[in-house]
Amino acid sequence: MGTNAGTRYREYLQSPWWQRRRQLRLAVAGYVCEFASWNGQYDRYCDATENLEVHHTHYGSLGAERDEDLKVLCRVHHLVRHVLHIRCLCGDSVVTEDEAEDLVREAVESADGDIRQVTLAISR
Numbered sequence: 001m002g003t004n005a006g007t008r009y010r011e012y013l014q015s016p017w018w019q020r021r022r023q024l025r026l027a028v029a030g031y032v033c034e035f036a037s038w039n040g041q042y043d044r045y046c047d048a049t050e051n052l053e054v055h056h057t058h059y060g061s062l063g064a065e066r067d068e069d070l071k072v073l074c075r076v077h078h079l080v081r082h083v084l085h086i087r088c089l090c091g092d093s094v095v096t097e098d099e100a101e102d103l104v105r106e107a108v109e110s111a112d113g114d115i116r117q118v119t120l121a122i123s124r
Ligand SMILES: [Zn+2]
Pocket: 054, 055, 056, 078, 081, 082
């Protein structure tokens, strides 16, 4: 994503349309984190109802997102999702889901909840 695309995306996130879309998706999720871990089958194991954020699983439908294009995640699991998207050149995630969650929880603690510090700590 170039600078202009990044700016447009941030502007989009401020728009009344997205704010409404976001609220509707939160309602669909029942205001609970939808993070699920893969153990042969997906099992929900997060019941967080606070600090919920709406994550785009891809950016191909911006402005016309279907429910399945969006995922409701608590702040920690949102960061875990993004950490898992850091991939090595072979195409595999460089960290396992458990490692990602440990990384995020550690970073959240040491950064006192400052999301920019957390992101910096994770990308080191
Ligand atoms: Zn996201």
